[in-house]
Amino acid sequence: MLQERENTLKYMIEAEWPGQIGICEPRRVAAISLANRVADETGTLVQGDMVGYAVRFDACKNKPKIKYMTEGILLRELMSDPLLKSYSAIMLDEVHERTVYTDILMGLVKKILKKRSDLRLIVASATLDAEMLQKFFNNNSTGDRKKDTAIIMSVEGRQYPVDVYYVAEPVPCYVQASVETVLKINSSKDSGDILVFLTGQEEVDRAVRLLNEHASLIEESKKKEKMCVLPMYGALPYHEQLKVFKSAPSGHRKVVVATNIAETSVTIPGIVHVVDCGFVKLKWFNDDTHTNSLIVVPISKSSADQRAGRAGRERPGKVYRLYTEEDASKLPDETPPEIVRSDLTYPILQIKAFGIANILKFDFPSPPPMKNLKSALEILYALECIDIQGELTKPLGFNMAEFAMNPLYTKVLLSSGNFGCSEEILTIISMLQVETIFAKPSSGSNSIKARIQKRLFEVEEGDLITYLNIFNGFVQSETSQGFCQKNFLNYKSLQRVVQIREGLKRMLQNYDVPIASCLRSTEPILKCLVKGLFPNAAYLHHSGVYKTIRGDIELFVHPDSILYTIPQPQWVIFCEVVHTSKLYMKDITVINSEWLTELAPHFYHRTTHYD
Structure with a gap:
C-alpha cells in the first residue's frame, strides 16, 4: 500500500492543483514516518516547501505542498477554516481503523463537498467496505451512475505468499507464548525479522524485557542467533519509535514487539515473521459509569488479515497465530467503529x-x-x-x-489557575496521558524491590499525588535514566510526559492561565481535580465495595492503586475504569465529600435518607 500511496501523491502533484494536499493519518507515528519517506522520494527536506507534517505539539511553520497530519490536527484547522480553503485535496488514510475522528471527519468533509465542488477527497482503505463509503459520499439522487459524485478505484497491492500456522490448543498466557515463539523462530534457520503483536504498552514492555534477558544470554554464550529487541507503541517518544525502521546491527535479527499501531499505520522494513496474539485492547463506553472501560477482546478477521499481511511485504513470510484455527473461524468480520463504542x-x-x-x-x-x-x-x-x-x-x-483530550482533564487544567496549582496540575494531567510510568520486573525478587521503591513516593491522598511526587523526583534527578532504573520506572514514558507537559503549558499560557505552584499544600490540588473529575466520584458502601454516586454501580480498587493495600477511604474520584473480571477504578484520589456539593452543586446535592 505504501507504493500505491506514493503513486497517488505523484498524480496529485502532477495535476498542479493550486492549494495544499492534506493527508490525514490516525496516528502521529504514521504521519511523521510517511512525511519522511515521501520527502526522501521527492528529494526534498521534510518540513520544507514540498513535504511537511503536523502532529500534536509538533507542527510545520510554513505551508508545504504535501502536509501529513493526524486527524485531530485537521479537526482543529476546521475551526478556523470551516471550508478548508487552503486545501485543494484531502486524503483520509487508513479509514478502516474507523477511529472517532475518522467518522467525524467523513461527516464534516461530506458537508464541505456540498459547498466546494473543487475540493477533491480521497478515502484510502485496505479492508473497508468500499461500497458503503461510496453510498455515504455519493450525492447523486437520480440513480444515474454517470452522475455519481463518488467512485471506487481499486488498486491491487503487491503481496508475497504468507504461510499461516495455528496452535493446536489455546495458550494459557499469550505474552509468554509470544516470547517462546520468538525464541523458536530465532533458533531456527529461517532468516528475516520478527514482528510480535500484543495489546498494550505494559505487555509490550514485559515481553521486551523477557526477550532482552534471553538476548543477553545469547550474547554471553557467543551463539549466532543474536537479537535486537525493540518496542513499538503510541506513547513511545518519537526518536525511540524511529529505531524500528532501521536495520538491525550486523549479525543480529530485529524483533519488534508492538501494539496494533503496527497493524496498518506503519510499515516496518525487513519483517518476515509475524507472531499474532489474537487480542486487541479497545475502549468500550459504559453509560452507567460515564467512563470508557479498557477491554482486551479478540481481534476481527480483517485485523488478523492485516497482521498476517505484514509478513509478506518484501518476500514470502510466515505468521504464527497463538489461537486455534477453530477460534479463528469464530472471530467477527470487522472491529466495531470506535464511535459506536466510545465516550x-x-x-x-x-x-x-x-x-x-x-x-x-x-x-x-x-x-x-x-x-x-x-x-x-x-x-x-x-x-x-x-x-x-x-x-x-x-x-x-x-x-x-481546542484541547485534544478528555474534557474532564481540560476543565481541571483551565481551572488550575483559580486554585493556584497549575504547575502541579500540568504534571498530573501529563502523567495521565501515558499508559504507565512503572516498569514491572518479571522476577519475583525485583517485583518486591519495585514495590518497596514505589512506597517511597506514595501518599495517603492517592495515586495522582503519588504521580506528582514521582515526576518531581525525576526532574530533581535532572531526568536521569539512573533514577528510573533505581526506582523501577519507565524512562521512555517519563520522557514523553516531559514533552506533553511542555506543550500543555504553552497552551495554558495562550489562554492566560497563570502558571503558579501551591508548593507543598495538597488541598488546592485535590479541589482542582474535583472541579473537573466530579462525574467520576464513588463512595465506600457499607457492604465493603465502592459505588458510584450516580447510577449506583459497583466498583473496585485496581490492584495497581496505592489504595489497594491500605484502609480504604470513604470518598474517592477516579480517572478510568478497567473491565476484567470486575469494574476496577484506576488513578484514584481521596477527596472530601463536601467538595462535591461545593464545587459541583449543579451535579450533586445533599439529601438525608431514612431507612
Missing part, C-alpha cells in the same frame, strides 16, 4: 465548535447509540461547556474544544 464527550464538543447545533441530524457514517449521545451532552452541560440550549459557552466551551 463521545470530546467529539461532540468539537462538533459543537464547528457550529453544528443539532447533533442528532449530523450525518455519521455509523450513527452512535442514542444513550451515548445523551450521556455526552449531560457531562458537557455539567462541565459548563454548553448551556441549556446546547450551545457552546464563551469562553470556556470554545477554549475547551
Whole structure:
C-alpha cells in the first residue's frame, strides 16, 4: 500500500492543483514516518516547501505542498477554516481503523463537498467496505451512475505468499507464548525479522524485557542467533519509535514487539515473521459509569488479515497465530467503529465548535447509540461547556474544544489557575496521558524491590499525588535514566510526559492561565481535580465495595492503586475504569465529600435518607 500511496501523491502533484494536499493519518507515528519517506522520494527536506507534517505539539511553520497530519490536527484547522480553503485535496488514510475522528471527519468533509465542488477527497482503505463509503459520499439522487459524485478505484497491492500456522490448543498466557515463539523462530534457520503483536504498552514492555534477558544470554554464550529487541507503541517518544525502521546491527535479527499501531499505520522494513496474539485492547463506553472501560477482546478477521499481511511485504513470510484455527473461524468480520463504542464527550464538543447545533441530524457514517449521545451532552452541560440550549459557552466551551483530550482533564487544567496549582496540575494531567510510568520486573525478587521503591513516593491522598511526587523526583534527578532504573520506572514514558507537559503549558499560557505552584499544600490540588473529575466520584458502601454516586454501580480498587493495600477511604474520584473480571477504578484520589456539593452543586446535592 505504501507504493500505491506514493503513486497517488505523484498524480496529485502532477495535476498542479493550486492549494495544499492534506493527508490525514490516525496516528502521529504514521504521519511523521510517511512525511519522511515521501520527502526522501521527492528529494526534498521534510518540513520544507514540498513535504511537511503536523502532529500534536509538533507542527510545520510554513505551508508545504504535501502536509501529513493526524486527524485531530485537521479537526482543529476546521475551526478556523470551516471550508478548508487552503486545501485543494484531502486524503483520509487508513479509514478502516474507523477511529472517532475518522467518522467525524467523513461527516464534516461530506458537508464541505456540498459547498466546494473543487475540493477533491480521497478515502484510502485496505479492508473497508468500499461500497458503503461510496453510498455515504455519493450525492447523486437520480440513480444515474454517470452522475455519481463518488467512485471506487481499486488498486491491487503487491503481496508475497504468507504461510499461516495455528496452535493446536489455546495458550494459557499469550505474552509468554509470544516470547517462546520468538525464541523458536530465532533458533531456527529461517532468516528475516520478527514482528510480535500484543495489546498494550505494559505487555509490550514485559515481553521486551523477557526477550532482552534471553538476548543477553545469547550474547554471553557467543551463539549466532543474536537479537535486537525493540518496542513499538503510541506513547513511545518519537526518536525511540524511529529505531524500528532501521536495520538491525550486523549479525543480529530485529524483533519488534508492538501494539496494533503496527497493524496498518506503519510499515516496518525487513519483517518476515509475524507472531499474532489474537487480542486487541479497545475502549468500550459504559453509560452507567460515564467512563470508557479498557477491554482486551479478540481481534476481527480483517485485523488478523492485516497482521498476517505484514509478513509478506518484501518476500514470502510466515505468521504464527497463538489461537486455534477453530477460534479463528469464530472471530467477527470487522472491529466495531470506535464511535459506536466510545465516550463521545470530546467529539461532540468539537462538533459543537464547528457550529453544528443539532447533533442528532449530523450525518455519521455509523450513527452512535442514542444513550451515548445523551450521556455526552449531560457531562458537557455539567462541565459548563454548553448551556441549556446546547450551545457552546464563551469562553470556556470554545477554549475547551481546542484541547485534544478528555474534557474532564481540560476543565481541571483551565481551572488550575483559580486554585493556584497549575504547575502541579500540568504534571498530573501529563502523567495521565501515558499508559504507565512503572516498569514491572518479571522476577519475583525485583517485583518486591519495585514495590518497596514505589512506597517511597506514595501518599495517603492517592495515586495522582503519588504521580506528582514521582515526576518531581525525576526532574530533581535532572531526568536521569539512573533514577528510573533505581526506582523501577519507565524512562521512555517519563520522557514523553516531559514533552506533553511542555506543550500543555504553552497552551495554558495562550489562554492566560497563570502558571503558579501551591508548593507543598495538597488541598488546592485535590479541589482542582474535583472541579473537573466530579462525574467520576464513588463512595465506600457499607457492604465493603465502592459505588458510584450516580447510577449506583459497583466498583473496585485496581490492584495497581496505592489504595489497594491500605484502609480504604470513604470518598474517592477516579480517572478510568478497567473491565476484567470486575469494574476496577484506576488513578484514584481521596477527596472530601463536601467538595462535591461545593464545587459541583449543579451535579450533586445533599439529601438525608431514612431507612
